[in-house]
Amino acid sequence: MLLLALDTTTRVCSAALGDTERVWGEYLLNTDNTHSQRLMPLIISLLKDAGVHKSRLQGVAVCVGPGSFTGIRIGMATAKGLCLGLNIPVVGVMTLDALAEACIFHRGLICPVLNARKNQVYTALYRGGPEGPVMVEGAAALSVEELCRKLDAFHEDIIFLGDYPVNIGEIIRNALGERYREMPYSSRLNRASLVLQKGARIWAESGPISPYALKPFYIRIPEAERKLQKKSQGRMS
Amino acid sequence: MIRKTLILGLETSCDDTAAAVVLNGRNVLSSVVSSQEQFHRRFGGIVPEIASRCHLDYINPVIDEALSKAGVALSDLDGIAVTYGPGLVGSLLVGVSTAKALAYTLDLPLMAVNHLEGHIYANFLTGTVITFPLLCLVVSGGHTSLIYMHDHGRMETIGRTRDDAAGEVFDKVARALGLGFPGGAIIDRLAQQGDAEAFNFPRALMTEEGKLDFSFSGVKTSVLNCIQREAEKGNKVNTADLAAAFQDAVVDVLVEKSLLAIRKKGTKQFLLAGGVAANGELRRRLRQRLANEEIELVYPPAELCTDNGAMIASAGYFYLHQGRTAPWDLNAIPNLELD
Ligand SMILES: [Zn+2]
Numbered sequence: 001m002l003l004l005a006l007d008t009t010t011r012v013c014s015a016a017l018g019d020t021e022r023v024w025g026e027y028l029l030n031t032d033n034t035h036s037q038r039l040m041p042l043i044i045s046l047l048k049d050a051g052v053h054k055s056r057l058q059g060v061a062v063c064v065g066p067g068s069f070t071g072i073r074i075g076m077a078t079a080k081g082l083c084l085g086l087n088i089p090v091v092g093v094m095t096l097d098a099l100a101e102a103c104i105f106h107r108g109l110i111c112p113v114l115n116a117r118k119n120q121v122y123t124a125l126y127r128g129g130p131e132g133p134v135m136v137e138g139a140a141a142l143s144v145e146e147l148c149r150k151l152d153a154f155h156e157d158i159i160f161l162g163d164y165p166v167n168i169g170e171i172i173r174n175a176l177g178e179r180y181r182e183m184p185y186s187s188r189l190n191r192a193s194l195v196l197q198k199g200a201r202i203w204a205e206s207g208p209i210s211p212y213a214l215k216p217f218y219i220r221i222p223e224a225e226r227k228l229q230k231k232s233q234g235r236m237s
Numbered sequence: 238m239i240r241k242t243l244i245l246g247l248e249t250s251c252d253d254t255a256a257a258v259v260l261n262g263r264n265v266l267s268s269v270v271s272s273q274e275q276f277h278r279r280f281g282g283i284v285p286e287i288a289s290r291c292h293l294d295y296i297n298p299v300i301d302e303a304l305s306k307a308g309v310a311l312s313d314l315d316g317i318a319v320t321y322g323p324g325l326v327g328s329l330l331v332g333v334s335t336a337k338a339l340a341y342t343l344d345l346p347l348m349a350v351n352h353l354e355g356h357i358y359a360n361f362l363t364g365t366v367i368t369f370p371l372l373c374l375v376v377s378g379g380h381t382s383l384i385y386m387h388d389h390g391r392m393e394t395i396g397r398t399r400d401d402a403a404g405e406v407f408d409k410v411a412r413a414l415g416l417g418f419p420g421g422a423i424i425d426r427l428a429q430q431g432d433a434e435a436f437n438f439p440r441a442l443m444t445e446e447g448k449l450d451f452s453f454s455g456v457k458t459s460v461l462n463c464i465q466r467e468a469e470k471g472n473k474v475n476t477a478d479l480a481a482a483f484q485d486a487v488v489d490v491l492v493e494k495s496l497l498a499i500r501k502k503g504t505k506q507f508l509l510a511g512g513v514a515a516n517g518e519l520r521r522r523l524r525q526r527l528a529n530e531e532i533e534l535v536y537p538p539a540e541l542c543t544d545n546g547a548m549i550a551s552a553g554y555f556y557l558h559q560g561r562t563a564p565w566d567l568n569a570i571p572n573l574e575l576d
Contacts, residue, residue: 036330040337040565054342069286070327073293077331080297081338085311212297222286228279 061199318553
């Protein structure tokens with residue numbers, strides 16, 4: 001089974017090629033260039049340089065969020081277009097699940113954190129293990145303070161990774177003290193090989209899906225929707 | 238053997254997810270438009286984030302429907318054309334990303350089409366022989382422009398709105414009158430029973446000799462003030478009269494500026510494009526005036542006036558013949574200009 005994995009949900013624009021046992025290749029850019037410009041050339045170079053013709057691809061693994069709304073859509077629209085054109089299925093991988101794959105054997109808790117702006121982070125909590133990380137707390141958009149309060153209930157080391165800014169790391173470190181561990185910068189970013197690793201496992205366990213059934217995972221509702229709900233709640237009370 | 242070129246056109250610049258298959262740039266084999274109107278209605282306007290989300294959900298099913306209605310397989314296609322601007326960036330990106338992935342996997346050329354130019358090409362789908370140089374009034378919710386086209390791909394904007402687009406003003410007045418959506422079509426229908434002389438609204442820039450620009454913010458303000466004034470006085474305005482008088486003012490300006498442009502450029506054909514090109518009064522008045530001058534008026538059927546994939550596929554066909562294909566790093570350009 002040969003999969004193309006894509007991740008454009010954060011600032012990283014990344015594509016990887018591989019299967020359950022081997023990463024054949026991976027390209028990653030962590031610049032401020034737009035994903036819309038970079039993604040397709042990145043995929044084309046990766047396949048060309050790996051010497052793999054696109055007709056050999058058997059599926060696509062794509063990161064479905066949470067993350068940048070626009071980033072989610074660039075990756076997913078590309079994935080859906082590739083699947084439609086090649087007539088192959090897809091697996092959707094949640095951003096935080098993919099990140100947790102980076103520290104799969106960590107003894108203790110794994111906490112991926114993504115910058116969600118508006119003073120919030122997208123986060124979830126996992127426990128490492130031989131069968132892959134097991135989710136302890138589901139994905140949510142929280143303020144850093146809410147996250148710290150949540151983590152207070154656990155009394156073990158927690159390893160952090162993700163594209164969260166330095167000041168957020170400082171707040172968590174202050175709250176957790178000795179229990180705060182941080183992945184080095186070379187291994188804390190989202191990248192497509194993690195999506196491949198998680199995607200290949202999903203593929204093996206529950207099979208791929210049709211691109212029509214693939215759904216984005218935004219977590220947040222649109223701002224306009226939130227305002228409307230707030231207004232109608234105000235009217236009711 | 239006659240060469241048959243099939244182009245798939247994708248259009249996601251605003252709130253319609255559209256795909257179409259067009260043969261040789263002129264024959265519409267299918268045109269599917271999935272309207273998101275129901276998702277935006279309760280917000281009283283288009284919400285960009287919701288539009289983008291809808292496009293991602295609908296793009297593949299809309300493409301499938303366009304292909305099956307045309308009786309065409311992906312492998313029969315000769316090219317993919319997509320709108321890359323102007324429009325809402327998040328919306329455009331869904332179409333652009335999908336088009337790139339499809340073109341790459343199918344080994345097809347990719348054509349990046351300007352949305353406005355696409356509207357003009359809807360006229361190539363009417364069966365009428367279009368000759369260059371041509372003159373076209375593109376009038377919609379986002380644009381009011383007089384465009385002079387020397388040849389395929391060589392455009393010149395000779396007049397444009399300095400403020401609101403005509404279609405935008407139709408929508409705003411319709412909302413103020415509580416007429417619902419789409420405002421343009423409702424006002425058009427209502428105005429038929431109204432007396433255009435009942436009110437007198439301003440016609441902007443009409444006296445500026447030789448100027449081909451438009452301005453509709455004045456008439457908009459004047460109509461909205463009139464509605465408010467009457468409401469404050471407790472008068473019930475005759476909406477049909479008001480719609481007729483408002484439409485008359487807008488159409489007057491559009492017609493006069495069009496005639497001015499025709500005289501300046503000396504073209505024998507005049508094209509209408511964009512959502513407001515479906516307006517009955519505008520068509521009727523232009524037809525009347527142009528008949529006197531022996532100038533042929535061309536406009537697309539109503540379903541090709543509003544946003545659709547067929548116009549993009551048609552433009553894409555002519556782009557392809559000129560070798561104007563797009564690179565893989567194509568980006569969406571929300572404020573893309575025509576010339
Ligand atoms: Zn349009």
